[in-house]
Amino acid sequence: xxxxxxxxxxxxxxxxxxxxxxxxxxxxxxxxxxxxxxxxxxxxxxxxxxxxxxxxxxxxxxxxxxxxxxxxxxxxxxxxxxxxxxxxxxxxxxxxxxxxxxxxxxxxxxxxxxxxxxxxxxxxxxxxxxxxxxxxxxxxxxxxxxxxxxxxxxxxxxxxxxxxxxxxxxxxxxxxxxxxxxxxxxxxxxxxxxxxxxxxxxxxxxxxxxxxxxxxxxxxxxxxxxxxxxxxxxxxxxxxxxxxxxxxxxxxxxxxxxxxxxxxxxxxxxxxxxxxxxxxxxxxxxxxxxxxxxxxxxxxxxxxxxxxxxxxxxxxxxxxxxxxxxxxxxxxxxxxxxxxxxxxxx
Numbered sequence: 414x415x416x417x418x419x420x421x422x423x424x425x426x427x428x429x430x431x432x433x434x435x436x437x438x439x440x441x442x443x444x445x446x447x448x449x450x451x452x453x454x455x456x457x458x459x460x461x462x463x464x465x466x467x468x469x470x471x472x473x474x475x476x477x478x479x480x481x482x483x484x485x486x487x488x489x490x491x492x493x494x495x496x497x498x499x500x501x502x503x504x505x506x507x508x509x510x511x512x513x514x515x516x517x518x519x520x521x522x523x524x525x526x527x528x529x530x531x532x533x534x535x536x537x538x539x540x541x542x543x544x545x546x547x548x549x550x551x552x553x554x555x556x557x558x559x560x561x562x563x564x565x566x567x568x569x570x571x572x573x574x575x576x577x578x579x580x581x582x583x584x585x586x587x588x589x590x591x592x593x594x595x596x597x598x599x600x601x602x603x604x605x606x607x608x609x610x611x612x613x614x615x616x617x618x619x620x621x622x623x624x625x626x627x628x629x630x631x632x633x634x635x636x637x638x639x640x641x642x643x644x645x646x647x648x649x650x651x652x653x654x655x656x657x658x659x660x661x662x663x664x665x666x667x668x669x670x671x672x673x674x675x676x677x678x679x680x681x682x683x684x685x686x687x688x689x690x691x692x693x694x695x696x697x698x699x700x701x702x703x704x705x706x707x708x709x710x711x712x713x714x715x716x717x718x719x720x721x722x723x724x725x726x727x728x729x730x731x732x733x734x735x736x737x738x739x740x741x742x743x744x745x746x747x748x749x750x751x752x753x754x755x756x757x758x759x
Contacts, residue, residue, distance in 0.1 A: 705747020
């Protein structure tokens with residue numbers, strides 16, 4: 414059980430400072446110490462903004478990843494990194510994202526970097542703040558790899574990645590991480606095409622060695638590259654199969670969908686905690702505190718306070734920092750007001 418009802422959290426990513434993006438294109442000009450200082454400064458930016466907003470749970474903003482998962486491919490051996498997408502012009506969309514060729518057995522002898530990033534977060538974060546790490550799952554990671562004679566399809570690739578991801582999750586535990594989001598958005602994006610029970614089985618096998626040893630959450634959304642979804646934005650194809658996911662909290666994208674299918678949280682809350690995305694990261698409209706309080710009260714019609722948490726619909730990497738700061742601040746204040754109404758200690 415989480416440490417407080419109606420707690421506030423984030424998915425994982427946070428906007429990159431402009432100077433970090435500029436530096437990332439010119440890394441050859443920096444030494445190792447310079448690069449580490451860049452990363453620490455960027456993580457401090459993410460920490461400070463989240464702490465200033467008053468969040469109960471924060472992350473490192475995934476400042477080292479370039480995207481929520483792109484950096485992980487750099488740790489994989491047995492692949493040939495693509496240098497450019499097949500389509501580079503026109504409206505930016507998912508078809509501009511390149512794929513990597515698989516040349517040999519997939520391994521990651523030095524891990525995937527998440528445990529190392531968490532160690533940095535521990536060092537930099539203020540004491541008393543709850544820290545969370547996010548790791549993409551094997552099914553999501555397999556989507557950027559091209560099947561070959563060694564791995565015949567996406568599931569074969571995902572099975573090869575499964576022990577690699579599991580090892581990284583175990584590494585996070587060893588670093589003292591007790592809040593982990595196992596991020597499998599591709600499962601929610603493509604469950605309408607696949608057997609959801611098969612996806613759940615893969616999820617559960619990946620996390621089996623850390624289940625019960627940390628607070629484990631999962632994020633089910635429909636894509637957010639350049640603020641665009643990549644699937645029918647319906648949860649109906651996922652349930653009831655996804656109720657068998659072995660997680661302490663299931664996070665749902667609700668705000669951008671005008672809270673469609675909200676009644677499903679009653680079914681989820683009967684088994685586990687549920688985190689509601691009440692902030693739309695695909696919209697530059699800044700939700701007011703009053704709107705947040707109404708949304709929280711609406712969720713309380715379907716689930717008890719001790720089963721609910723609140724967050725954004727998705728990560729903030731595709732949102733300008735000025736908007737991210739204000740959205741977080743208003744979300745925390747709105748939830749705080751409802752806590753006070755319910756006489757929940759703040």
